Amino acid sequence: MNQKKRLSAIMGTPVQPDAPTPPAPGIPTGYTPVAGATPPPAPEKRPTAARSMAAMWAASRPGPAETDGAVIELDPDLCLPSAIADRVPDATDAAFDAFVAQIREEGQHTPILVRRHPRQDGHYEIAYGRRRTRAAKAIGKPVRAVLRDLSDAELVVAQGSENLAREDLSYIERAHFARNMEQAGIAREVILKAMGVHRPDLANYLAVAEAIPAAVLAAIGPAPKIGRPRWLTLADRIKAAAPERIEAALASADLAGKTSDERFAVVLAALAAQPPRKAKPRAETVKDARGVKFARIERSTDGMRVTLDEKAEPGFADYLAERLPELLATYRQGRG
Template sequence: MSKSIRHLMARPAPDQAVGSASSTESTTSPPLPAGNPPSPRRTGAARSFGAAWQAQEQARAAADAERDGSVVELDPGLCDPSAIADRVPDTTDAAFDAFVEQIRDEGQRSPALVRPKPGEPGRYEIAYGRRRHRAARILGRPLRAIVRPLSDTELVIAQGSENLARADLSYIERAHFAQNMVRAGVTRDVIAKAMGLQTTHLSSLLSVAEAIPASVLAVIGPAPRIGRPNWLTLADRIKSATPERIDSALASPDLSGKSSNERFAVVLAGLAAAPKVAKRAKAETLKDAKGLKFARVERSTSGVRVTTDEANEPGFGDYLAARLPEILAAYRASKA
């Protein structure tokens, strides 16, 4: 969590009642973090360290918020996800089921961060804590949250700061998140800083996101173990496949009951180039005036094959073979 976000969470709540007109006004955006953004190629150890540090910082900020009374309980039905989606839905996500059970048993440990929703008094927009919000709705419990009048830029930075430290956010979800921010009109420099990316890596993420249609992403899901090279391979196959073939791959019965990573493999295999089937030679049966078969002629791109019928015309094959030089000479003479 960046220093600016800790400041957002720790500052006192505004005096105005939540949902009043003043509570929906945009605040001045905090200065974006200075210096070079972290390298996108973080190791698993670095991601784990970042996630642990993020959790520690959130816990500290949440404790401060608890002390100053700024954590409130909200009806989850009044809270809407951010317009910029950062998660790809996956109905087979067993980790989320475990997350719900943990909240059922232990309660919601850390609050979400929301802002009064602009233009809709009494409603809220989630900066982060979308899974906590979803769990609260499933369990029929209020959502514990910190309410702050965030500007659009502050909302994006807060959302991106949490995403940066998530160990479970897949490559395609990061690409999907970046693409959604672009579509929402967020400038690329703000996106890069919010996600801790260099401009070149952001361009790479966006190119992959643009190459994967929404219909394909909806079937596959987040695919947490699938990295950039495999997504690029899938993108290439999508470009060269017909719409009918893509639809067929997405409707494959092999997708049923599979995890998101396995569904990726099924779709990728379904769009693999079909092996070329060698064309069978065209065959023609030759008959004499009485209707007896005396030879079979097969034509292909590589030549002509003549097979004599020794049963109906014994010795004809030897006769033909002996006269091939004579026949060739006559053929050449005809072309002169």
Template sequence: MNQKKRLSAIMGAPVQADAPHQASPDASMGYAPVAGATAPSPAPEKRPAAARSMAAMWAASRPAPAEVDGAVVDLDPDLCLPSAIADRVPDVTDEAFDAFVAQIREEGQHTPILVRRHPRRDGQYEIAYGRRRTRAAKALGKPVRAVVRDLSDAELVVAQGSENLAREDLSYIERAHFARNMERAGIAREVILRAMGVHRPDLANYLAVAEAIPAPVLAAIGPAPKVGRPRWLTLADRIKAAAPGQVDIALAAPGLVGKTSDERFTMILNALAPPPPRRAKPRAETVKDARGVKFARVERSSDGMRVTLDEKAEPGFADYLAERLPEILAAYRQSKG
């Protein structure tokens, strides 16, 4: 289906097939002829070169049919650039993306992406949502189906948030990452709240987590889809308490290669775990009799007390003490009242 026929199906208005024709003055200004009216045979048009040049400039300045606002069109994925405010965290082990590409190869692209004409790059577009679909189309060497709309910066991020944050596969840290990126870009708090679909306390939590995780750590871990806010906060606390160089060592561990994003999170979290507390050595005391002879050794620890008797210094005293331990315990309890 050529471009005009495709637009005809989308807009519900008949469009003539591509054929040489003479444009009327009304058509050149964007007005459609009255239905059923018979147009007079056009006389040979004689216009000076300046007039023809101005007409050509006017025609060139008008949007191409493929860019009619709200229409579904095919675009070159190389011309569709990601939003300046990132919401996704890249993952080098995203196996789901390969399955996504295979699905589009077999079934086609069901849902168009949403773009606006790029505000700073002529002939290019900025993606509000649909970056994965654009990547898939590029990987397949196919055009990407898209809706082109005129969007302000605020409308772009609200559309981006409304679509992407409704997806189940957007992880907690990606939501926090999106909120932080909007704030750093100078987006008003009210717009961020609408884009995120959350209340102020929730937004404060997202921002706190995002600020607590350094960029190198986030890049090494990825989106970690199964990790929620409590474990990210635990990781943030361990990063703060880590010894100099400990974080760099954890990120450079060779065992991270080939692991999933969730597994990388767990490995880095464990690598930054504080060392177990060192158990204090038992305090040892030597017990002497009235003559200064050492007959017992007492060791105290957090678990209790150990008494070691020297049989050579006082033979038979160990048995005597063992037999009378119940009496000694009873006397102790009675002394306590």
């Protein structure tokens, strides 16, 4: 069996001829079939679906529009993120600029995965490949995509499978994704499959995501180097802190110009337990019979401090200093 027939058997569809297929009539606005039969460069390290023989074959062949699994070119403005967010935005993500430069120089190796948007006609919902879509938009080029007819559950499972294959998805982003699925009403079994974890692990993700308020997460960002233990420490400090103290930490000027990991450290330090404040000494003034202030007394937990005003009563300070031993002896004798 030659290679084309073997691929035809794997894909379950007739093998396309070598000549480019003309576009089918009635192609929706926003995308056109990819022309040319030259295979693309080696695929990036992406999820299993993108590395499979079927996906690699599809990525290197033109396909008629409206065919499930065809590789097409889409206007990135028509590709909308999944309703269930997995990424935590970070304006300081320098890695994205490098990613855009790579796409501009080498082209997009691996297509994104989309389905027709269930609520917006003429648009598409991204299962995975949101960063590739952003990069294509930044460059001003169409984004290469595989179009599939996916159910809601299939979409989140595909999205989760991509997450597991991405080393740059941080702990809090995984927790954020799990919580977003739960809030969207996704069945627990589907969440487990999408996350590729067991129930105790999922419970840990959900507990951390629940303990970190949205405002804190937005201020910090994805914090790629911060794992579960430190997020739990931050969660404990948030629980113990007054709301105004949390607001002050998030508004701190120390956050400006910092990376996401550095912003985490700033917020964590700002919410650290503060040492107990020493009570200010209680102060009182002493007046003579004429109402003239001649002494100031300050009491604290450590003792008492007496300050005499030399201008009000010159020489009285020396007089008192000389008689302190006598006063102490009298005091002790009085106590028995």
